[in-house]
Amino acid sequence: MTAVRSAATVPAERTDGAALKGKVAIVTGGASGLGRATALTLAEAGAHVVVADLDARGGREVADLAGGHFHACDVSDPDANRALVEFTQEHCGGVDMALLNAGVATGCGVDEDFDLARYRRAMGANLDGVVFGTHALLPALRARGGGVIVATASLAGLAAVPLDPLYAANKHAVVGLARSLGPALAPHNVRFNAVCPGFAESRIIDPLRDMLAEQRLPIIPAQVVADTVLRIVTGDGTGECWFVQPGRDPEPFRFRSVPGPREPAGA
Numbered sequence: 001m002t003a004v005r006s007a008a009t010v011p012a013e014r015t016d017g018a019a020l021k022g023k024v025a026i027v028t029g030g031a032s033g034l035g036r037a038t039a040l041t042l043a044e045a046g047a048h049v050v051v052a053d054l055d056a057r058g059g060r061e062v063a064d065l066a067g068g069h070f071h072a073c074d075v076s077d078p079d080a081n082r083a084l085v086e087f088t089q090e091h092c093g094g095v096d097m098a099l100l101n102a103g104v105a106t107g108c109g110v111d112e113d114f115d116l117a118r119y120r121r122a123m124g125a126n127l128d129g130v131v132f133g134t135h136a137l138l139p140a141l142r143a144r145g146g147g148v149i150v151a152t153a154s155l156a157g158l159a160a161v162p163l164d165p166l167y168a169a170n171k172h173a174v175v176g177l178a179r180s181l182g183p184a185l186a187p188h189n190v191r192f193n194a195v196c197p198g199f200a201e202s203r204i205i206d207p208l209r210d211m212l213a214e215q216r217l218p219i220i221p222a223q224v225v226a227d228t229v230l231r232i233v234t235g236d237g238t239g240e241c242w243f244v245q246p247g248r249d250p251e252p253f254r255f256r257s258v259p260g261p262r263e264p265a266g267a
Helices: 033-044 057-065 077-091 116-143 163-186 205-213 222-233
Strands: 024-029 050-055 071-074 097-100 147-150 190-197 241-245
Touching: 024 033, 024 077, 024 116, 024 222, 033 050, 033 057, 033 222, 050 057, 050 077, 071 077, 071 241, 077 116, 097 116, 116 147, 116 163, 116 190, 147 163, 147 222, 163 190, 163 241, 190 222, 222 241
Parallel strands: 024 050, 024 097, 050 071, 097 147, 147 190, 190 241
Antiparallel strands: none
C-alpha cells in the first residue's frame, strides 16, 4: 500500500461503473454524510441501492439520485431491520450487500454527565443497529449464495478516546464484531468487514468543527470513505477493519496478536 504522500487525504481507488451491476445494496443512515456518499458511489458502480434512514426527506432525495428505493428504518429496532430486508427482497428481488452505517454521537459520559436515555440511544444506533441489521440480513444473503456486510466503525474503535469513552466503547464493539464475524461467516460465503474513519465529513462531527479547525485537523471527505467501502465490497477480504486517515491510503489495520499462555517453566 502507498505510504504517506502529503497532508491531503489520498483518494481511494475507484472501480468502473459496471463493477456491481445486478447487485442489490442496503445503506443504513443513507440520508446524509458517509451513508449518502456511499449510496451514490455504489449506485454509480452499478448496484441497485435501498437507502434506509429516519430522515425521510433526505433519504428519499438520496434514493432518487441513486435511482433506487427509500425505506424508513429505526436500526435500533429488530423488527424494523427485518422489515427493511423484507422490503428490499420484495422490491429488488434479494440482497447482496449492506453498509450498516447509521450512527449518532453519544452526548454523555459515565460520571456526573451520564444520561441513560442518551446512552441507550447511542448504543441502540451504533451497536444494536449493526447486530440487529446483521441478524436480519444473514438469511437473505444466504439465499443469494453469499454476500458482503460492511459496518461503519471509527478510528475510535481502534484507539482510546478519553473525551468520549462511551462512543469508543460502542465502536470498539463493532470492530470486535467484524474481526470475529469475518471468519465465523466465511463458511456461508458471507464477508463481514468494518470501515474505521477518523474525523470524516458527517453530522456527527458538527459539535467538533471549531476544535478541529483550531487544531488544524483535516476533515476527511465523505467520498474518500465511500470509495473505501467500494474497495471493500469489491475485494475478497473478511474480518478486516479498514482505517481511513488524511494523507494515507486506506487499508486494513494490522492488529497485534495477544500473548499466548506460558507454562510454569516459561515455555
